Amino acid sequence: MPELKRNIFISAAILGIFGILGATLVSLTWTATAERIALNQKQAFLNNVFKLIDKEEIDNDLLTDVITLHAPSLAKTEFKAYRARKAGKPVAVIFSPVQAPGYASPINLMVGIRHDGTLGGVRVLSHMETPGLGDKIDAERSDWILSFTGKSLGNPPLEQWKVKKDGGVFDQFTGATITPRSVVATVRKALEYYAREKENLFKAPAQKLDEVPMH
Amino acid sequence: MSTSNREIISNGLWNNNQALVALLGLCPLLAVSNTLINGLGLGLATTLVLISSNATISFIRNWVRQEVRLPVFVLVIASFVTAVELAMNAWFHDLHKILGIFIPLIVTNCTIVGRAEAFASRNPVPQSMLDGLSMGMGFTLVLMTLGGLREFIGQGTILAGAHLMFGEAARSLSFSMGADYHGLILAILPPGAFFGLGLLIALKHVIDKRNAQRADKPAQAPTAEPAAAEG
Numbered sequence: 001m002p003e004l005k006r007n008i009f010i011s012a013a014i015l016g017i018f019g020i021l022g023a024t025l026v027s028l029t030w031t032a033t034a035e036r037i038a039l040n041q042k043q044a045f046l047n048n049v050f051k052l053i054d055k056e057e058i059d060n061d062l063l064t065d066v067i068t069l070h071a072p073s074l075a076k077t078e079f080k081a082y083r084a085r086k087a088g089k090p091v092a093v094i095f096s097p098v099q100a101p102g103y104a105s106p107i108n109l110m111v112g113i114r115h116d117g118t119l120g121g122v123r124v125l126s127h128m129e130t131p132g133l134g135d136k137i138d139a140e141r142s143d144w145i146l147s148f149t150g151k152s153l154g155n156p157p158l159e160q161w162k163v164k165k166d167g168g169v170f171d172q173f174t175g176a177t178i179t180p181r182s183v184v185a186t187v188r189k190a191l192e193y194y195a196r197e198k199e200n201l202f203k204a205p206a207q208k209l210d211e212v213p214m215h
Numbered sequence: 216m217s218t219s220n221r222e223i224i225s226n227g228l229w230n231n232n233q234a235l236v237a238l239l240g241l242c243p244l245l246a247v248s249n250t251l252i253n254g255l256g257l258g259l260a261t262t263l264v265l266i267s268s269n270a271t272i273s274f275i276r277n278w279v280r281q282e283v284r285l286p287v288f289v290l291v292i293a294s295f296v297t298a299v300e301l302a303m304n305a306w307f308h309d310l311h312k313i314l315g316i317f318i319p320l321i322v323t324n325c326t327i328v329g330r331a332e333a334f335a336s337r338n339p340v341p342q343s344m345l346d347g348l349s350m351g352m353g354f355t356l357v358l359m360t361l362g363g364l365r366e367f368i369g370q371g372t373i374l375a376g377a378h379l380m381f382g383e384a385a386r387s388l389s390f391s392m393g394a395d396y397h398g399l400i401l402a403i404l405p406p407g408a409f410f411g412l413g414l415l416i417a418l419k420h421v422i423d424k425r426n427a428q429r430a431d432k433p434a435q436a437p438t439a440e441p442a443a444a445e446g
Contacts, residue, residue: 011283018287022294029298033305040308131249132369132400 049082051139052112052121053092058084062094067204073189075099076106080209081201090115090202093194097125100186103178104128107137111190117198118152121145122187134179144171144180153191161188218338220345227349234357234412235419239325243317244358245408249369252376254362255355256310260299261321262351266344267295268327269335273343276336288331289322296322310379326354361411369403371396 042063049062062082070078075098082094092115097108107127112120122145129135136142147170153161162168163181172180194201218226233239240261247257271291279287300318303311311318321327330350335343367373371392377385401407 007282011280014279014283015286015290018290022290025294026297026301029301033301036305037301037308040305044308044312130400131403132398 048096048110048123048125049084049094049112051123052094052110053084053114057086057091059087060085063209065206066209067201067207069095071193074186074193083202083206092120093201095190095194098186098190100182102127102129102182103134103176104130107179107183107186109183109186111187113191113194115202116152117191117195118150118155119148119187119191122148122183124183129179130176133173133176136173136176137179137183144173145183147171148187153188153195158188161185218342220342223342223345224349227346227351228353228356229419232353232357232419233326233329233350234354235416237326237329239329240354241412243320243324244354244361245405245412247314247317248358248361248365248408248411249403250366250372250376251359251363251374252310252380253313254358254360256303256307256314256380257317257321258351258355258358260303260314260318261324261326261354262348263299264292264295264321265327265330265347265351267347268292269330269343269347270340271295272331272335273338273340284336285328285332288328288336292327292331293322307380313376313379326350357415361408361415364411365402365407368399369401369407370398 046062060083062084065083065085067081067083068078069081074095077099079095079097079099082096084091084094092112094110094112096110098111099106100109101107105128107129108125110123110125112122114120124138124145127135127137129137136144139145156169160168161170161184163170163172163177163184165172165177166181168184170180170184227233231237234241234244243257243261247253268288268291272288275287296319299321300311303314303318330346334346338346363373366375372389373391374389375391377388381388399407402411
């Protein structure tokens with residue numbers, strides 16, 4: 001029995017020592033990288049935003065001028081509205097992440113809407129669409145997503161906010177209609193939401209963002 | 216038992232290639248081999264973990280008792296993978312975003328615990344590090360070959376996304392067949408990975424057989440050539 005106890009103790013001690021060493025290594029790396037990782041995430045987010053609304057047009061800190069919204073037609077979970085201003089005047093609002101129902105799983109979008117209701121642009125943040133078919137919504141794969149820039153609820157007329165196959169103005173892809181159809185419908189809903197909520201969106205008091213947006 | 220450095224290298228790169236012969240680490244191998252750069256990124260991360268974990272495990276091999284060695288190996292490997300993941304997130308942020316879940320999954324790559332158990336726990340530190348390097352490079356080369364093949368056949372590009380790894384200057388490295396090339400989508404989809412790996416394994420067998428025949432030839436009379444066995 002004492003022999004067994006001794007063995008258990010030694011084994012546990014060895015494991016414990018390596019636990020401490022492992023935790024030390026991980027903590028040291030964490031300390032060394034945490035700041036840089038947060039900065040990367042912030043930069044990646046801002047780079048996306050600046051593709052929709054030009055950097056020069058914004059002079060406020062987007063990450064501190066945020067409100068959290070809940071609209072089941074735009075996203076199942078909460079999403080954020082980042083408000084872009086210049087000299088205190090509203091310039092645009094960035095909805096992120098807006099979710100369009102995808103073929104496989106939700107497509108996360110970032111939608112930038114200018115104060116006058118025209119689209120600054122739309123970008124896909126992440127998606128699980130079929131490579132080679134539905135993934136053409138990604139700006140890295142094709143220019144399709146750029147066709148939203150400058151559009152608004154009146155341009156094209158509301159009944160033409162559809163893919164061409166359904167009588168609208170937006171292209172679909174050969175072999176993948178579901179994906180573009182869903183993205184077009186969701187962007188239209190985002191514009192409608194903006195038209196309804198416009199006043200409140202810019203007035204609501206900003207919240208403190210306790211973490212850097214992942215998108 | 217000591218293995219010569221030459222043997223360690225040729226085992227890692229070819230004779231006991233972890234992806235083509237041992238068939239270990241298939242999960243990342245098949246999932247991340249859709250482009251050459253993704254393959255290179257994951258391959259290098261795996262190599263880094265292999266070298267560090269092999270070195271550590273070899274260093275502690277005489278102190279850790281047999282009965283707790285596996286938990287200790289797993290702890291060492293998991294710590295290194297976490298460190299590598301954080302480092303990649305900090306310095307190769309875009310690539311990290313693409314490789315996503317597969318970097319933490321290096322923990323479960325059987326190659327790593329396999330080399331720890333089969334090699335590092337029985338050999339001195341320098342050899343173990345060399346083994347980690349060769350095994351890692353062997354794995355990386357297969358990932359890159361498979362990634363390059365799938366990328367070229369599937370979307371008609373080579374080295375797309377080089378800028379994710381080497382910075383904006385590397386954008387010019389990537390080659391594209393142009394927008395007219397529609398690509399064979401199958402190659403990009405998961406089945407394409409299985410077909411591609413199958414073909415690479417077959418190719419390795421053919422080459423090995425050729426080499427074996429060539430080695431035999433001087434001994435045999437050149438007349439008796441048996442019908443080619445491989446189809």
